[in-house]
Amino acid sequence: MKPRRRVFVVGGGQSDYLGRARSDFVTRRHPDFGERHNPGLEEHLKDALDDAFAASGVDPSAVQKAYLANFVGERFVNQAHMGALLPRVEPRLDGIPIARVEAACASGGVAIGACIDALQAGVDVALAAGVEIETTCRGAEGVGHVALAAHYATQRGLDRFTFPHLFARRARAYKETFGASDDDLARVAVKAYANARRNPRALNREVELSFAHASTISRTNKAFLDDADLRPHIRLTDCTAFTDGASAVVLATEDGLAQLGIPPAQCSEIVGFGHTVAALGAETDPTRMANVARAAAEAYASAGLAPEDVQLAEVHDCFTISELQMYEALGLCGPGEAPALLAEGHTARDGRVPVNPGGGLLGAGHPIGATGIRQVVEIWRQMKGRCGDYQVPTPPTIGLTANLGGDDRTGVVMLHRAVR
Amino acid sequence: MKPRRRVFVVGGGQSDYLGRARSDFVTRRHPDFGERHNPGLEEHLKDALDDAFAASGVDPSAVQKAYLANFVGERFVNQAHMGALLPRVEPRLDGIPIARVEAACASGGVAIGACIDALQAGVDVALAAGVEIETTCRGAEGVGHVALAAHYATQRGLDRFTFPHLFARRARAYKETFGASDDDLARVAVKAYANARRNPRALNREVELSFAHASTISRTNKAFLDDADLRPHIRLTDCTAFTDGASAVVLATEDGLAQLGIPPAQCSEIVGFGHTVAALGAETDPTRMANVARAAAEAYASAGLAPEDVQLAEVHDCFTISELQMYEALGLCGPGEAPALLAEGHTARDGRVPVNPGGGLLGAGHPIGATGIRQVVEIWRQMKGRCGDYQVPTPPTIGLTANLGGDDRTGVVMLHRAVR
Numbered sequence: 001m002k003p004r005r006r007v008f009v010v011g012g013g014q015s016d017y018l019g020r021a022r023s024d025f026v027t028r029r030h031p032d033f034g035e036r037h038n039p040g041l042e043e044h045l046k047d048a049l050d051d052a053f054a055a056s057g058v059d060p061s062a063v064q065k066a067y068l069a070n071f072v073g074e075r076f077v078n079q080a081h082m083g084a085l086l087p088r089v090e091p092r093l094d095g096i097p098i099a100r101v102e103a104a105c106a107s108g109g110v111a112i113g114a115c116i117d118a119l120q121a122g123v124d125v126a127l128a129a130g131v132e133i134e135t136t137c138r139g140a141e142g143v144g145h146v147a148l149a150a151h152y153a154t155q156r157g158l159d160r161f162t163f164p165h166l167f168a169r170r171a172r173a174y175k176e177t178f179g180a181s182d183d184d185l186a187r188v189a190v191k192a193y194a195n196a197r198r199n200p201r202a203l204n205r206e207v208e209l210s211f212a213h214a215s216t217i218s219r220t221n222k223a224f225l226d227d228a229d230l231r232p233h234i235r236l237t238d239c240t241a242f243t244d245g246a247s248a249v250v251l252a253t254e255d256g257l258a259q260l261g262i263p264p265a266q267c268s269e270i271v272g273f274g275h276t277v278a279a280l281g282a283e284t285d286p287t288r289m290a291n292v293a294r295a296a297a298e299a300y301a302s303a304g305l306a307p308e309d310v311q312l313a314e315v316h317d318c319f320t321i322s323e324l325q326m327y328e329a330l331g332l333c334g335p336g337e338a339p340a341l342l343a344e345g346h347t348a349r350d351g352r353v354p355v356n357p358g359g360g361l362l363g364a365g366h367p368i369g370a371t372g373i374r375q376v377v378e379i380w381r382q383m384k385g386r387c388g389d390y391q392v393p394t395p396p397t398i399g400l401t402a403n404l405g406g407d408d409r410t411g412v413v414m415l416h417r418a419v420r
Numbered sequence: 421m422k423p424r425r426r427v428f429v430v431g432g433g434q435s436d437y438l439g440r441a442r443s444d445f446v447t448r449r450h451p452d453f454g455e456r457h458n459p460g461l462e463e464h465l466k467d468a469l470d471d472a473f474a475a476s477g478v479d480p481s482a483v484q485k486a487y488l489a490n491f492v493g494e495r496f497v498n499q500a501h502m503g504a505l506l507p508r509v510e511p512r513l514d515g516i517p518i519a520r521v522e523a524a525c526a527s528g529g530v531a532i533g534a535c536i537d538a539l540q541a542g543v544d545v546a547l548a549a550g551v552e553i554e555t556t557c558r559g560a561e562g563v564g565h566v567a568l569a570a571h572y573a574t575q576r577g578l579d580r581f582t583f584p585h586l587f588a589r590r591a592r593a594y595k596e597t598f599g600a601s602d603d604d605l606a607r608v609a610v611k612a613y614a615n616a617r618r619n620p621r622a623l624n625r626e627v628e629l630s631f632a633h634a635s636t637i638s639r640t641n642k643a644f645l646d647d648a649d650l651r652p653h654i655r656l657t658d659c660t661a662f663t664d665g666a667s668a669v670v671l672a673t674e675d676g677l678a679q680l681g682i683p684p685a686q687c688s689e690i691v692g693f694g695h696t697v698a699a700l701g702a703e704t705d706p707t708r709m710a711n712v713a714r715a716a717a718e719a720y721a722s723a724g725l726a727p728e729d730v731q732l733a734e735v736h737d738c739f740t741i742s743e744l745q746m747y748e749a750l751g752l753c754g755p756g757e758a759p760a761l762l763a764e765g766h767t768a769r770d771g772r773v774p775v776n777p778g779g780g781l782l783g784a785g786h787p788i789g790a791t792g793i794r795q796v797v798e799i800w801r802q803m804k805g806r807c808g809d810y811q812v813p814t815p816p817t818i819g820l821t822a823n824l825g826g827d828d829r830t831g832v833v834m835l836h837r838a839v840r
Contacts, residue, residue: 074494080569084698084700091699099523099534114519148493279508
């Protein structure tokens with residue numbers, strides 16, 4: 001639906017995304033163990049809020065309504081009711097309406113959607129914040145937590161690694177249907193990691209990923225599924241890693257900008273929005289993302305824009321196959337054409353339609369509740385030339401974000417226009 | 421904030437609330453064990469949706485946006501991403517935007533708030549559904565799950581029973597400050613259980629609770645806290661019980677009613693809304709609910725109504741002390757006057773301002789995500805004379821709902837007006 005009142009992205013920020021890929025991540029084997037700890041839930045959230053308020057120039061006391069996106073804090077950090085954590089972290093948010101929203105990995109996207117509705121309802125300045133802490137347990141336990149995004153009763157038992165299983169199924173079907181190869185998937189990871197090296201807050205900023213490593217199953221790039229048939233279709237480098245992080249964005253109406261004294265030219269504008277949901281656990285065509293495609297259709301229609309208009313996209317590359325299927329669901333290319341679009345460099349940072357120039361989920365990390373919000377912040381940053389080494393050569397005028405929950409169950413697609 | 425577009429409660433419903441207090445609840449000792457199981461998450465949700473669509477006369481395919489309220493499905497039933505469970509349970513909801521919202525025990529209230537915003541943003545028919553399944557584990561484990569609504573890192577350790585501890589603290593402070601007694605608390609429970617016996621979907625419909633039992637610590641009405649100082653201030657009958665259940669409500673704008681062909685006279689209208697949040701874990705005055713009071717002030721102001729106008733209230737009696745403190749936070753009486761208001765019968769089903777005539781949380785049950793939605797459904801039912809044995813003598817014109825999350829951390833207060 002096209003917003004009746006214009007919705008501006010005033011500015012946003014994030015915490016420093018952290019996980020085992022980082023040399024300063026404290027584990028038992030780290031030299032600082034016992035003297036230093038990794039930042040926790042409230043520290044990441046505070047860092048993201050501080051960054052968002054600083055970048056936007058908005059005083060926290062101007063926020064009239066907020067949503068907090070989080071997926072499974074109940075499991076990773078023993079905390080629900082996280083809306084009420086915001087005024088603990090930022091006391092100037094005391095007393096405003098806040099709630100937590102959740103739609104698995106699309107939690108951030110739906111938080112922004114709920115803020116857009118609030119702005120239509122009469123609020124003038126809204127905040128969407130997202131957070132996830134995922135490194136508090138062993139990976140084997142963590143994959144169980146993430147499996148709560150699927151239909152647990154019927155899908156948890158598919159594989160010890162539920163979501164890698166579901167997306168390996170997509171990878172196999174896509175390869176079989178369109179003649180794509182493991183190398184095509186590896187190219188997604190190589191692009192993501194290369195972009196992340198330019199992004200000072202990316203989880204994988206210190207990691208070098210070669211095509212040889214990404215494209216080959218090996219002792220250090222394992223094929224790890226229990227399911228022997230699907231095992232060859234997903235490797236470690238095809239998957240996002242457990243990440244701790246938070247992100248936040250301030251949104252405002254025209255009246256809100258006037259009240260804040262912020263010129264529209266500081267902003268990007270959300271000009272199209274699509275959000276669609278398909279039933280958990282229902283059968284789905286693994287060669288494509290049909291639900292994301294209908295969210296995209298809504299977003300394009302509400303914006304009066306077409307795929308050809310998109311100059312930059314932040315897409316939900318939770319696995320390498322996701323990025324390829326996203327290209328197609330978003331209409332950036334036709335069915336089966338994604339590998340060529342990528343291989344020809346069109347989605348590179350300096351390509352025709354850069355996709356995930358800051359590293360995306362694979363490169364920059366995927367703290368689940370934060371992801372959909374970081375995507376919107378990235379578009380704003382790129383439009384405003386704020387991305388430093390990962391800046392695309394020409395700040396784009398039209399951008400797209402695509403946030404995914406579960407195995408193509410919740411899709412949130414937005415179109416953004418730079419305000420000049 | 422007063423809605424710009426009028427918001428109508430078209431109708432709502434619920435599942436049959438179930439728990440150990442019910443003779444047909446299946447446990448290992450039940451004669452049907454092995455032959456019959458208690459309804460699960462999807463069954464409760466389906467029952468509530470069916471009831472809401474039947475009661476409202478709305479076809480599910482008319483719903484344009486939905487929110488699903490749930491507190492800790494991640495713990496009790498191993499399921500997150502519950503927004504995407506709605507189209508699984510009701511396929512005619514496929515493709516619409518849906519998200520789960522959570523604010524601990526106020527999840528239902530914030531779901532309705534998010535729907536109100538959606539209706540302001542342009543949607544004409546919205547659905548709020550809430551569900552919680554709480555009987556899947558032992559009580560000792562369950563209290564740990566519920567403690568995720570507090571600031572877990574600093575408050576879980578207060579007592580094995582975190583929330584009973586926090587509300588025993590309120591009970592003690594209230595009694596010390598205002599000279600109230602244990603008997604005053606017992607009267608809340610006795611009213612709740614007596615009302616529940618008239619409500620065919622109440623958890624405690626089969627239970628008889630005498631004043632003698634409720635007012636006395638005994639082997640069957642234990643004082644159970646670890647904390648010896650607080651232990652005398654809360655008994656089993658002062659607490660809600662673990663409950664399985666779901667509720668759902670259809671909301672619409674005037675345009676929505678016209679599209680549905682439903683006369684406004686079928687509806688109640690939400691004419692005031694207040695939602696405020698205070699920081700998790702922050703110090704609070706245990707003699708009152710200061711955060712609920714500010715949500716109420718917002719709700720009254722937006723409706724242009726005052727406490728004297730309220731003819732019926734559904735308040736969040738998670739513990740007996742909560743109901744007394746709610747009376748005062750909502751302005752139904754002054755500080756310290758709640759025990760007299762209750763003892764004099766003013767809040768009885770046939771009193772001046774009936775409170776929780778269907779049993780409330782103590783009597784009817786408290787499936788957490790469902791509660792804030794059931795409150796709104798109860799007001800609608802009472803206004804429309806649909807309550808059978810628990811109907812108040814005169815269907816009210818002005819009603820109030822007050823939904824609480826955590827220890828006075830999230831408050832959602834609404835004012836409702838009957839459309840005649």
